[in-house]
Amino acid sequence: MKAAVLREFGKPLVIEDIQIDAPKAGEVKIKLSACAICHSDIIAMSGAWGGSLPTVYGHEAAGVVTEVGAGVTKVQAGDPVVVTLLRSCGTCFYCAQGQPHICEGDFPLYHETRLHDAAGNAVNQGIKVAGFAEYAVVEQSQIVKISDNVPMESASLLACGVITGLGAVVNTADIKPNSSVAVIGCGGVGLNSIQGAHLAGAQPLIGIDLLDNKLAAAKEFGATHTINPSTADVVEGVKALTSGRGADYVFVAVGSTKAMEQGLQLIRPGGSLVLVGMTASGQTMSFEPVNFSFYSQHIMGSNMGSTRLNIDIPKLVELYEEGRLKLDELITKRYKLEDINEAIEAVENGEALRNVIVFD
Ligand SMILES: [Zn+2]
Numbered sequence: 163m164k165a166a167v168l169r170e171f172g173k174p175l176v177i178e179d180i181q182i183d184a185p186k187a188g189e190v191k192i193k194l195s196a197c198a199i200c201h202s203d204i205i206a207m208s209g210a211w212g213g214s215l216p217t218v219y220g221h222e223a224a225g226v227v228t229e230v231g232a233g234v235t236k237v238q239a240g241d242p243v244v245v246t247l248l249r250s251c252g253t254c255f256y257c258a259q260g261q262p263h264i265c266e267g268d269f270p271l272y273h274e275t276r277l278h279d280a281a282g283n284a285v286n287q288g289i290k291v292a293g294f295a296e297y298a299v300v301e302q303s304q305i306v307k308i309s310d311n312v313p314m315e316s317a318s319l320l321a322c323g324v325i326t327g328l329g330a331v332v333n334t335a336d337i338k339p340n341s342s343v344a345v346i347g348c349g350g351v352g353l354n355s356i357q358g359a360h361l362a363g364a365q366p367l368i369g370i371d372l373l374d375n376k377l378a379a380a381k382e383f384g385a386t387h388t389i390n391p392s393t394a395d396v397v398e399g400v401k402a403l404t405s406g407r408g409a410d411y412v413f414v415a416v417g418s419t420k421a422m423e424q425g426l427q428l429i430r431p432g433g434s435l436v437l438v439g440m441t442a443s444g445q446t447m448s449f450e451p452v453n454f455s456f457y458s459q460h461i462m463g464s465n466m467g468s469t470r471l472n473i474d475i476p477k478l479v480e481l482y483e484e485g486r487l488k489l490d491e492l493i494t495k496r497y498k499l500e501d502i503n504e505a506i507e508a509v510e511n512g513e514a515l516r517n518v519i520v521f522d
């Protein structure tokens with residue numbers, strides 16, 4: 163099969179002919195229809211999170227099951243599925259209390275790969291999926307069957323950007339109606355925090371981004387106000403919209419420590435800062451703890467929107483079918499696998515909400 167392989171960090175991907183094994187027990191093979199490009203792929207491909215190469219990245223995917231391994235009963239060949247990086251055992255300490263996104267279970271796929279290059283050498287499955295390829299083999303917990311009503315490119319976005327952004331608001335922070343909310347970063351993840359906050363009844367709902375095209379999208383996704391820090395004072399702007407106090411919740415949907423520090427300036431006494439974006443390993447942020455304790459503020463991290471796939475994905479599909487969840491509007495452009503480096507460059511330049519690789 164064709165796959166986009168990274169052989170050197172920071173270098174372009176190379177399209178190669180890669181061998182993919184049959185699924186082993188508990189695993190599923192999927193013919194991918196679409197795989198979106200997420201900022202996490204770009205950070206990983208820069209080498210900022212370490213790891214070894216060669217690797218196939220891509221983790222925001224959807225496709226059709228072609229083969230199931232022994233013991234798999236949740237899907238069969240022909241089922242359309244969302245393919246995610248969320249791998250969970252269902253029985254460990256975390257899974258047992260409804261936190262499968264931080265599952266501590268062990269799986270053969272943590273130690274083995276199902277991909278090999280033409281010379282027979284192992285190729286890693288990056289970010290647990292390896293979605294920049296025509297087929298993927300993943301653990302069965304990573305997929306959710308969906309209805310035929312969702313176009314595959316839209317469905318792929320459910321695998322990461324949508325659940326990460328929206329889940330941070332409705333699962334991790336679990337905001338109340340009428341909460342004042344600001345979202346820093348209005349890309350593929352932040353827009354979903356905005357639409358999650360909109361669905362949850364946030365008021366006001368403030369989108370913050372340096373790019374005017376993203377602020378325009380923020381309005382479409384439910385923001386009541388937008389602020390561009392390059393032309394306006396963000397702290398003053400948010401205070402002016404929140405009776406001078408600051409926001410109940412600030413979601414930081416970019417992997418920037420500067421944005422996270424800025425976020426702390428925007429929460430009210432008793433308010434919460436929710437860190438959604440992932441920074442490079444080793445980066446640190448600083449803040450004045452005396453203010454933080456004096457004003458009883460909170461910081462929380464949100465990994466993958468605290469998503470429980472089998473509960474959240476079907477609900478999101480229902481919302482999409484009712485016209486209440488925007489997915490199609492998140493897609494900026496569709497690319498063939500051969501043009502993946504161009505698709506990645508457009509994401510890096512801030513031109514895209516989500517660029518999606520589509521397969522024949
Ligand atoms: Zn588990």
Ligand SMILES: [Zn+2]
Nearest residue numbers: 200202322323
């Ligand atoms: Zn992602």
